[in-house]
Amino acid sequence: MTSCEKDDSFSENKLSNEFNSESYMKKGTGDDKYTVLGTQKKIPCSVENMAEAYQSILKNPTAVKHPDKNYPINKTHLYVKFKPQDSIQYNKIVNDTILAVSDEPFEYEIANQGSIYLDPKANDTIFTFYYSVVPKDYQIPSEVPHEILKDLHFTSEDAIGETPSEKEENILDFYEDLNTEALKISDNLEEDEKKEHTYFQNDPSERLSYDDVKRLGLKVKDVQINYELEPNDEDVEGEARLFRRRKWRPRGTITVQEDAINQNVGVMGARVRVRKWGWLVIRKAHTNRNGYFETSRTRTKRVKYALYFKNRRSGNIRRFTVKASSWFWNARDRGHRTHKRRAWRRHYTYGRRQFYGYVQNAAFDYYTRIAPQYGLSMPRDRINISAKYTQCASSEHRANVLTLLPVSRIKITRRSKINGNCVYRGSDGIYATTVHELTHAGHQRMDPGMFSIFHIGSCNRAILTESWAEGVETIITNDRYLSLEPNYLDSSNDNIGWNFTRQRDRVFEMDEYTPIVADLIDDYNQSIEYAFLKPDPPVDGVQGYTLNQIQNALDDCRDIDCWENNLRNYYFNSTENNLNELFDYVRDVRNNNLSTPCNTIF
Template sequence: MIFFSCQKVEMEPIADEETPFESAGMAKTLLGKKLENPYSVTNMRKALESFRSSDPKGREAADFEIEATHYYVRLFTESDEQLLRLEKDSLYLFDYPLDYEIDSLGDYYMDPEVDPEEGKWYYTSVPVDYRFPDIQYEILEELFLLDEEDTTAANGKLASLDFLYELEEESLRLTGNLKEPEYDKGTSGEASRAKIHPQGYVRVWDTERRKLVGVEGVKVRTRRWFKYGRDYTNSLGYYRIDNRYKRDVHYTVFFENASGFKIWSSTVDISKASHHVGKHSRYDRNIDMYTDSRAWRFATVNNAAVKYRNYCGRFGIGLPPSDLRIVASDGSGGGAAPMLRRVWGFYGFTSKSKVVSFLGKVAGMPATILGNTLLRFILPDIIVKANSAQGTAAVYETAFHELAHASHYAKVGNNYWIRYINYIVTYGVYGDGTGNNAGLCALGEAWGYHMGYRLTLEEFGNTNSRVSLSAFENFDPLKTGDKNDDIRPFKPLFSYWNGWIPAGIMYDIIDTNRDWLRSGFYDDVAGYTHKDLFNALDKDVDTPQKFRDRLLKESGNLDRADLENLFEAYYWK
């Protein structure tokens, strides 16, 4: 059903009370007074009449006519599918009204009319010929927006750009919105009136390298009233907005990467993670995020995901799904790869209680914040606890670990992954190695832990604050049967680690060192690569023994005796 209204909706303030968003550490957007819209057809016509009465523009004003070119609208999304439908139209969507002063631009706006569990309003402007999808919407106001490429009036008369600029200025003046000086400080004449493409760098503080590094592939969006612009940062974090402005603009960084993955701040907010920079000059604007900013975790997880995709190409590992949804939550250590967007609703995984149980056990998330919003809008594939107190290397290690699971998922599919999730729900994270599908868990976690540590060493070298190569190589295999001995990585890993999950076996397969493992057993395996490891992670390979056999089959029995001896050393004969 489509709901249509030409009535302007007045926003009333809501009472201050704790919300799930605030419980998740999110800040609320606070609006100030309602502004008179200078771009409404009504006010633009008043500006035109002002010109005609004082006759500053002569014949040009007399001949010009104003009709609506756009509508100021809001659209109500009740599901993830509806939001994606709007995004496919390349609309600039805002979760707060655009004709209010902004006292504080936070992470979410609480609409006084809507229960956030039911859906969300998004505000934007659309051309008058826009074909609305089959969702609820309201037209709030008719707009007249300048088109610098087509200055034809409604009556077919051509107008000069100078005339349209002056008309815009007059409407801003009449509505009380011409608050900024006409000329920029330190400039004069035409240079001060020039329209500029905002540009700069988006950077994040790397605690390992002790310097700012570029944030790659994120979207920078600008807005001044109903004029929008955007660009994606390059590998250095540089952006140049695709629209020009004559005055200050609002800057926002959205963590929806150009490669396809998107980052959320929590499991309760349906909007993608963002960093609201505020209103600043249209000239060069660098956007830097240090450890005291909540955006640090979004930028750091973003860069880790970009790096992981690059390492996949380098090591011959399959990429995870390109449209991953990653929650970068404000927590310390740990994560999960439930791949909910893929597996939710499939046979064997249709219970909300299972989702709550899984995320509670693996990601430590309380059931109180895992409401309907999680299942209707977010459906995260990956969750990374990423607060800045951990440092860059620790966040990268967790992200690499979970992204390695996502690559594994992309190869084995939903049925395999549901078995993985159900094992964790049934046995409490990893169990003791004796339950049904314990071998599947052992293999999956061995791959995840290996990739997490191995890529962290690759990225930061052996002097990083998370893991040393000597400790990474020093794994003590244990027998199954004790849930307390599933895997003990001792993070940060600087001495040794152990467990019945054979997490050290992956590196033993690909390294060239002869290591002592336990009494009577050495690692003499050589000749395998990361590509060989990943190629053997097939959907019918659900135990370490099957993984060993697939490696041998695909390699022509390369170093067979040593490989079989290695798996026996890890108690997976």
């Protein structure tokens, strides 16, 4: 029976009427690297403030009183500040789903929002401080230096069942008035909510508006709210309190503008946290492939949302995390507006979060669609992807890093250096690059020995690993963007399809990033299409292999001959007699610019 959920029925196409929209537009919110804190505010959920609010409620003749005539304001949660000293301690707290740490303290307004916050007082550690709200009985990791900043009290409206009794309905009304009072006296009510109430100084019949309060030179925290609900245009008499008792689902949509095809797409598989008043995490969800998310139901009226560019498979098993330039910060977008039973909308049109959205989409697509659909080796779980927004350099997969410092295994840069110039990759270039590096990660998981430090400097190794990753990148990127836009053009050079120019190159122009994988799959023979180029491009008389077959043939190979022979031996293909002729150009490329033939270098 679902009739009780009628007031909560919802579909994605209704979002336009329910959003409190916060978009990252060029004339909107800033997009600096570092967050700058503003005014420190009184903590509304502290035991002291909640106790003061309770006494104020008792004195207010219009407020609902607890049916038991007494409500103890005791400690329910702790506000904790962590000071990790090394990567082990850091990992301990950031991977704890109960702690759900934030690098920003919760009691501050934000003067300028950036991607990361570095506390200026964190000078005794390479890490910044991290903050968490946890249940009072939670076993805080004792090995991580920390301090308890405040004892907190949160009302437990969600502990009341789906069909509350008359007494429980009264308790819910009491919770609502108490929470509103706590926000009021700590000056944490949002402006729009201040305008919704009427006020009085001594006599409830005064009925002062918010404008009246300001005209009298008063502050809202210094006057009384009239808690006697009156019907308005949306509520018929008797339904106002029913409305605020009901449960609702925090939800929303996160989208990003794909500049390569001028389309808006969802940010896929990103983690959303919903915090009561911006403090206590009460709900979590992941966005779907359209960027939509929806959590389980809650009675909490006021929430703040935050998006984390990361994905969990189930429970504590993490597929990947996008890092904000450095290993020490997770890429995220923390909303600072309070949403009262309203959905959240984010749309990224430029800047860091747009870039993080591109990397997020490519990584999520690889783990959930590309690898399963094409039968590719899955990269290992818990992989960190460092998204470099300003750096002008090559992206890379770091197979073997000899350092005591923590590093991200994959680095994705927004800009690359071409002919001495820094060039923006475009959304398709960022997608392709992320796919390329994750293909390396999957290759390493399938065949760790291929990426051994003993193979560093081997041109056999380089041409096998890079040609394979280049091929997957080419096939997958074209599949994605041509499905989104049939007239898709490579944003880097306006050619039809991604990496199309690779198959126009002649052998002497090539390096380890050969088009051999695409040559094994497609029915395109560049030596015929580009016969006017002298010397001719490679002769490609092979077609019909799949990415899975090519990968299986590559497994455990250390030279080109092995790859070719495995294709011939493992699979029947009507064009396999042309394999030797096709792979000859790869053997020639292997020796390009080498004084010693590559087949003597192992």
